Amino acid sequence: xxxxxxxxxxxxxxxxSTHGVLRLVIELDGEVIQKITPHIGxxxxxxxxxxxxxTYHQIIPLTDRLDYLAPMSNNLGYxxxxxxxxxxxVPERAETIRVILAELTxxxxxxxxxxxxxxxxxxxxxxxxxxREREKVMELYExxxxxxxxxxxxxxxxxxxxxYDGFEKDVREILDTFPAYxxxxxxxxxxxxxxLQRTIGNxxxxxxxxxxxxxxxxxxxxxxxxxxxxRDNPYSGYEKYKFVVPVGEKCDTFxxxxxxxxxxxxxxxxxxxxxxxxxxxxxxxxxxxxCYPPKDSVYNTIEGLIHHFKIASEGFPAPEGEVYxxxxxxxxxxxxxxxSEGGNMPYRxxxxxxxxxxxxxxxxxxxxxxxxxxxxxxxxxxxxxxDIDR
Amino acid sequence: MEYEILGLPVWYYIAMVAKxxxxxxxxxxxxxxxxxxxRKIIGHMxxxxxxxxxxxxxxxQPIADGLKLFxxxxxxxxEASTFAFLVAPLIALVPAFISFAVxxxxxxxxxxxxxxxxxxxxxxxxxxxxxxxxxxxxxxLALSSLGVYGIVLAGWSSNSKYSLLGGLxxxxxxxxxxxxxxxxxxxxxxVSGTLSLQKIVADQAGFGWYAWRNPFLFAxxxxxxxxxxxxxxxTPFDLPEAETELVSGFxxxxxxxxxxMFFMAEYANMITVCAMTVTLFLGGWxxxxxxxxxxxxxxxxxxxxxxxxxxxxxxxATYPRYRYDQLMGLGWKFFLPITLVLIVGNxxxxxxxxxxxxxxxxFA
Numbered sequence: 179x180x181x182x183x184x185x186x187x188x189x190x191x192x193x194x195s196t197h198g199v200l201r202l203v204i205e206l207d208g209e210v211i212q213k214i215t216p217h218i219g220x221x222x223x224x225x226x227x228x229x230x231x232x233t234y235h236q237i238i239p240l241t242d243r244l245d246y247l248a249p250m251s252n253n254l255g256y257x258x259x260x261x262x263x264x265x266x267x268v269p270e271r272a273e274t275i276r277v278i279l280a281e282l283t284x285x286x287x288x289x290x291x292x293x294x295x296x297x298x299x300x301x302x303x304x305x306x307x308x309x310r311e312r313e314k315v316m317e318l319y320e321x322x323x324x325x326x327x328x329x330x331x332x333x334x335x336x337x338x339x340x341x342y343d344g345f346e347k348d349v350r351e352i353l354d355t356f357p358a359y360x361x362x363x364x365x366x367x368x369x370x371x372x373x374l375q376r377t378i379g380n381x382x383x384x385x386x387x388x389x390x391x392x393x394x395x396x397x398x399x400x401x402x403x404x405x406x407x408x409r410d411n412p413y414s415g416y417e418k419y420k421f422v423v424p425v426g427e428k429c430d431t432f433x434x435x436x437x438x439x440x441x442x443x444x445x446x447x448x449x450x451x452x453x454x455x456x457x458x459x460x461x462x463x464x465x466x467x468x469c470y471p472p473k474d475s476v477y478n479t480i481e482g483l484i485h486h487f488k489i490a491s492e493g494f495p496a497p498e499g500e501v502y503x504x505x506x507x508x509x510x511x512x513x514x515x516x517x518s519e520g521g522n523m524p525y526r527x528x529x530x531x532x533x534x535x536x537x538x539x540x541x542x543x544x545x546x547x548x549x550x551x552x553x554x555x556x557x558x559x560x561x562x563x564x565d566i567d568r
Numbered sequence: 569m570e571y572e573i574l575g576l577p578v579w580y581y582i583a584m585v586a587k588x589x590x591x592x593x594x595x596x597x598x599x600x601x602x603x604x605x606x607r608k609i610i611g612h613m614x615x616x617x618x619x620x621x622x623x624x625x626x627x628x629q630p631i632a633d634g635l636k637l638f639x640x641x642x643x644x645x646x647e648a649s650t651f652a653f654l655v656a657p658l659i660a661l662v663p664a665f666i667s668f669a670v671x672x673x674x675x676x677x678x679x680x681x682x683x684x685x686x687x688x689x690x691x692x693x694x695x696x697x698x699x700x701x702x703x704x705x706x707x708x709l710a711l712s713s714l715g716v717y718g719i720v721l722a723g724w725s726s727n728s729k730y731s732l733l734g735g736l737x738x739x740x741x742x743x744x745x746x747x748x749x750x751x752x753x754x755x756x757x758x759v760s761g762t763l764s765l766q767k768i769v770a771d772q773a774g775f776g777w778y779a780w781r782n783p784f785l786f787a788x789x790x791x792x793x794x795x796x797x798x799x800x801x802x803t804p805f806d807l808p809e810a811e812t813e814l815v816s817g818f819x820x821x822x823x824x825x826x827x828x829m830f831f832m833a834e835y836a837n838m839i840t841v842c843a844m845t846v847t848l849f850l851g852g853w854x855x856x857x858x859x860x861x862x863x864x865x866x867x868x869x870x871x872x873x874x875x876x877x878x879x880x881x882x883x884x885a886t887y888p889r890y891r892y893d894q895l896m897g898l899g900w901k902f903f904l905p906i907t908l909v910l911i912v913g914n915x916x917x918x919x920x921x922x923x924x925x926x927x928x929x930x931f932a
Contacts, residue, residue, distance in 0.1 A: 187729045187730070187733075299888040300803065300804065300806075300887070301886075302610070303613060303614050370887065375890070375894050551891065
């Protein structure tokens with residue numbers, strides 16, 4: 179017997195497939211992985227701490243930067259938490275628009291996942307195709323909020339502004355064209371022998387292990403656990419929409435891939451239903467202490483200007499209490515835990531990021547595999563470092 | 569007054585040098601523009617444009633790339649084994665180029681009483697019969713094996729773990745696929761009865777291309793082409809430099825012209841492999857009217873080679889990458905047994921139907 183030696187390889191923080199600045203210290207026996215130690219924190223910006231010194235409205239732009247691939251979902255979770263704390267009901271139109279945007283965000287985030295996952299496994303073309311489609315959603319974002327990624331569009335009590343003219347046409351175009359694009363991706367990957375060989379059986383994690391590790395989102399559903407916050411703990415009016423929650427069986431990368439592809443198609447359906455349900459109405463709750471006044475009155479009346487200034491500068495006081503609000507972000511359960519002592523800033527805000535918990539299972543999923551398997555596992559977990567490090 | 573050197577007219581030596589120059593320049597140009605073509609072709613397959621800024625539609629891009637790499641700083645890692653580190657790119661590059669010495673890229677040109685076969689390592693003797701390297705195929709196989717040393721040495725001498733893994737992958741992969749590729753070639757030798765590439769091409773005249781002499785040879789053609797892709801580290805077998813896993817693998821630590829040499833070697837290898845596939849399976853330079861106008865033959869050869877190169881690029885745009893163990897499994901458990909079956913099947917076919925161009929006789 180030849181004697182072998184364990185080789186320690188440092189993967190990241192600058193490595194093309196660690197999806198940002200994740201650093202993994204891998205112990206290798208040949209190419210077989212014996213141990214993985216993730217080192218995180220390279221993108222830590224102290225968002226939770228910063229939030230303790232920001233008014234409730236000033237925190238919204240910070241949440242954009244958590245999972246920067248899905249800013250609207252982050253906004254949604256946060257504003258829902260604050261609204262829960264304040265006991266505000268949001269007008270129906272605002273709720274519906276939030277659902278449309280959250281689902282568009284899900285599609286956008288999943289497109290990046292598909293692109294990077296495919297590129298990690300070597301399918302370069304899918305990468306470019308998926309980014310081409312993502313661009314359509316980004317353009318819509320830009321028209322809507324002025325920013326392609328850090329949208330900062332939701333407000334406590336509703337939305338920052340009314341939809342732009344032609345929003346419906348843009349969304350309709352996405353709804354009409356995207357299913358065909360999804361077919362293209364599936365044509366390139368789902369029946370591709372090499373893709374199947376690379377993904378089937380890769381990154382196995384059983385349902386029990388997945389629950390134990392705190393995995394949520396598509397990665398959990400790929401392991402056969404039927405759990406989706408939108409259906410099982412509805413918020414923002416999700417109970418009104420009909421959609422299927424896809425569930426995998428084999429607990430491997432291929433099932434998680436299928437789950438996400440079906441989710442994108444279901445998101446398109448939800449957007450269609452929400453567009454049909456979209457009715458004219460107010461986009462902000464009628465709670466003057468909390469919500470910004472309409473821009474019209476800010477620009478034209480002194481009362482409106484003073485009202486705006488008061489809310490923008492000193493914010494609004496929230497009642498004492500603690501709330502937890504979770505949403506089904508594209509990557510999994512994104513939770514905000516707010517503790518208020520009655521001031522205009524939270525005493526503490528704790529974010530439960532989906533990527534952080536999903537990453538914790540990486541050793542279980544990739545141990546015993548090869549480096550190529552590890553790369554596929556990182557892709558299938560769909561981690562974003564902004565979300566992990568906060 | 570005729571000058572003779574070693575019993576051959578001096579014109580033959582001039583022709584030889586001319587052939588070397590023409591082929592070398594052609595390979596160099598093809599290498600340069602294969603990089604451009606790859607970026608353009610894959611670009612258009614991926615709904616983008618590829619290089620557009622340097623010259624008309626980016627036509628000067630290869631020159632710009634070359635210049636840029638030429639002026640880059642040479643970096644040698646302090647812990648690297650300097651000699652091996654410097655020699656490795658040369659070992660990778662040289663065999664890729666000198667393989668072309670034995671590939672017949674055209675038919676025989678006749679100038680008055682002189683005959684010039686369009687193959688570097690060949691000449692016509694006084695009786696007019698063409699003499700070339702009689703072990704041409706073995707020569708190419710030997711050289712392509714040599715190229716592996718360049719990559720292994722590069723991976724080992726860089727003293728980087730990623731490079732080492734890349735080098736190990738390369739050696740394992742190239743050795744395994746050489747076996748299957750070599751066995752697939754045996755089916756050709758069974759029909760041709762010779763290792764001389766000149767004779768192999770001559771035997772495929774009149775659309776009697778080996779690829780469709782019989783079903784076994786066709787299968788051997790496919791397998792040889794796939795194994796060749798693996799041998800030259802093209803997608804889906806580009807494991808040694810898997811960018812998303814090993815961050816360019818064996819050439820991670822290389823910069824400047826040394827990196828350019830690996831890059832050129834990769835493309836030169838691709839051209840060699842495609843040229844060899846064309847020569848062995850797709851009739852070499854044969855095509856319509858080559859008997860009447862031998863000058864056409866190099867163009868047929870080039871067209872066929874470029875078609876195969878295009879196929880390589882097409883494959884790269886389409887397929888994901890294999891995993892290391894799957895790649896080895898594919899080579900040893902699938903291609904190797906199949907080529908053995910092909911050899912036996914081919915033997916039966918030759919005995920029962922014959923080695924001749926039966927398709928041709930069918931249509932004649």
